[in-house]
Amino acid sequence: MRRLIILILFLSLIPSGSTIAGSTVAGEHNLLLFYSNDVIGETEPCG
Amino acid sequence: MGGLSKKAYQLEKIQGLYEFPHLALDGGNLLFKQERVAPGLLQQKKITAEGIIDAYNLMQYDAVAVGRNDLGAGLSFLKEQAARAKFTWLSANLVHKTDKKPIFSASLIRKFGDLTVGIIGLTGDDGKVQFQDNEDAVILPWQDVLPDYIADLSSRCDLLILLSNNTTQQNQKITKSFEDIHLIIQSSPSSKNSAPKLTNKSLIAQTGKQGKYLGWMLIDWQQSRTWGRKGAIKELATKKQELDGINGRISRIERREKEEDLSGNSSYQNLLQSRDRLLSTIIFLENELYDLKKTGHAPSTYENYFIAMDIKLPDQPDVEKIVKKVKQNVNQAGRSKAAKAATTIDNPEMPVEKLVFAGWKVCAQCHQPQTDFWARTNHSSAYQTLVEQEQQFNLDCLPCHVTAEYGATKISDNDSALLSLPSILLQVGCEICHGPGKPHAASQAPNQISRKPAASICLRCHTPERDEEFNYGNDLVRVACPASNR
Numbered sequence: 001m002r003r004l005i006i007l008i009l010f011l012s013l014i015p016s017g018s019t020i021a022g023s024t025v026a027g028e029h030n031l032l033l034f035y036s037n038d039v040i041g042e043t044e045p046c047g
Numbered sequence: 048m049g050g051l052s053k054k055a056y057q058l059e060k061i062q063g064l065y066e067f068p069h070l071a072l073d074g075g076n077l078l079f080k081q082e083r084v085a086p087g088l089l090q091q092k093k094i095t096a097e098g099i100i101d102a103y104n105l106m107q108y109d110a111v112a113v114g115r116n117d118l119g120a121g122l123s124f125l126k127e128q129a130a131r132a133k134f135t136w137l138s139a140n141l142v143h144k145t146d147k148k149p150i151f152s153a154s155l156i157r158k159f160g161d162l163t164v165g166i167i168g169l170t171g172d173d174g175k176v177q178f179q180d181n182e183d184a185v186i187l188p189w190q191d192v193l194p195d196y197i198a199d200l201s202s203r204c205d206l207l208i209l210l211s212n213n214t215t216q217q218n219q220k221i222t223k224s225f226e227d228i229h230l231i232i233q234s235s236p237s238s239k240n241s242a243p244k245l246t247n248k249s250l251i252a253q254t255g256k257q258g259k260y261l262g263w264m265l266i267d268w269q270q271s272r273t274w275g276r277k278g279a280i281k282e283l284a285t286k287k288q289e290l291d292g293i294n295g296r297i298s299r300i301e302r303r304e305k306e307e308d309l310s311g312n313s314s315y316q317n318l319l320q321s322r323d324r325l326l327s328t329i330i331f332l333e334n335e336l337y338d339l340k341k342t343g344h345a346p347s348t349y350e351n352y353f354i355a356m357d358i359k360l361p362d363q364p365d366v367e368k369i370v371k372k373v374k375q376n377v378n379q380a381g382r383s384k385a386a387k388a389a390t391t392i393d394n395p396e397m398p399v400e401k402l403v404f405a406g407w408k409v410c411a412q413c414h415q416p417q418t419d420f421w422a423r424t425n426h427s428s429a430y431q432t433l434v435e436q437e438q439q440f441n442l443d444c445l446p447c448h449v450t451a452e453y454g455a456t457k458i459s460d461n462d463s464a465l466l467s468l469p470s471i472l473l474q475v476g477c478e479i480c481h482g483p484g485k486p487h488a489a490s491q492a493p494n495q496i497s498r499k500p501a502a503s504i505c506l507r508c509h510t511p512e513r514d515e516e517f518n519y520g521n522d523l524v525r526v527a528c529p530a531s532n533r
């Protein structure tokens with residue numbers, strides 16, 4: 001039980017803003033970028 | 048363009064998964080396969096190009112770089128299409144000959160909250176683009192135009208993206224000259240996907256040729272405006288996974304054993320020690336990243352994915368409708384052309400005697416077992432698949448679904464002839480592999496016919512783009528006729 005309490009204490013010390021997907025720190029921006037090229041090609045389904 | 052409806056579906060799906068702002072960009076060479084479309088194909092190619100613009104409008108693309116192939120139907124056609132497009136065609140170096148000002152937009156700025164993204168377009172120039180005399184256009188070297196645009200945009204933007212259809216080598220040179228470009232989306236002639244690669248201070252990425260893939264990146268852009276080593280973040284993720292595993296094992300032991308027995312359980316004690324060590328490492332890494340972010344020095348990071356436009360993927364219904372309509376219109380255009388040629392597919396008056404190909408029925412007169420075997424292969428029904436798809440007048444499709452070409456012998460170059468072939472040539476017939484049979488049929492001389500097709504004969508149609516799994520050795524066995532005694 002004592003170890004569990006220590007674990008919870010440790011985890012509570014980890015700053016929530018530092019997670020990879022978090023966005024709580026100023027200057028950080030998430031952006032979803034789609035990219036493609038050369039759409040026309042041999043992929044037209046002739047049959 | 049068959050993959051467009053699948054691409055549209057994936058775009059919608061991924062956008063629905065993340066509540067992040069998004070950008071959709073294309074490196075160019077969107078509309079045509081060649082720098083100049085053959086006159087006979089122009090009508091149907093323009094129909095397809097218009098459909099692609101419609102689809103991109105629906106997919107809410109933001110910007111597309113002008114590629115050399117986008118000029119395939121002439122500059123005026125691209126200008127007309129740019130006027131219809133809801134996205135921006137970008138090229139900083141395709142300029143008027145006279146005043147050297149860009150014909151399309153050179154750049155675009157998008158704002159997402161307090162993040163400003165600048166996008167510049169660059170048209171690749173291998174010196175092959177020949178403009179008509181009446182086209183007031185020239186492609187300038189990137190060295191002439193980029194310095195000013197980059198100086199301007201880098202002062203106003205947090206993230207700077209270049210859409211370039213230059214070669215990888217040229218793009219690498221660009222990264223060396225301009226450290227303020229953060230990301231290059233390229234459209235080089237490579238047929239493979241190229242995951243973002245850090246080159247000097249920029250990432251260079253591209254999807255493979257012919258629209259078979261959609262690339263997408265989740266970017267975590269930081270104040271530092273530099274791409275960082277992903278090592279620390281990857282290490283953190285790995286350590287967290289390890290911690291989950293150890294916690295699971297500890298829980299299982301705790302459920303199984305009585306509390307008083309745990310102190311003597313060496314596995315359990317080892318696990319507790321491992322957990323303590325992992326926690327220390329995780330806290331150290333988390334704090335390090337947090338401090339970097341607080342001071343604005345945290346590296347920007349990304350995750351990159353490629354989605355193959357597999358035939359089994361779902362279609363976005365509105366874009367699917369556009370694709371279907373384009374196919375119908377292309378076929379209709381060919382049908383009208385065929386009618387104009389004053390012949391019909393089964394016109395008995397078609398001057399067969401003028402053709403070098405004899406047709407399978409002539410072959411069957413002496414080679415019945417071989418013809419029977421061929422009749423059971425997909426080659427014999429290749430034209431029928433076009434009929435089923437209502438693409439039997441599509442001039443792009445026809446040359447690989449009929450008997451009209453062998454090496455340098457081509458009737459597929461003549462649109463009218465191709466659209467009015469007699470029914471005995473409306474298959475991938477014997478002569479596609481063995482060569483035009485009329486001289487052999489007349490003389491029956493073995494040296495006037497080819498016994499085995501060279502790989503190049505098969506590869507005319509079974510290109511890697513159309514038939515990724517084609518293997519000359521294996522596939523030849525599948526279609527090889529039984530031996531002939533004659």
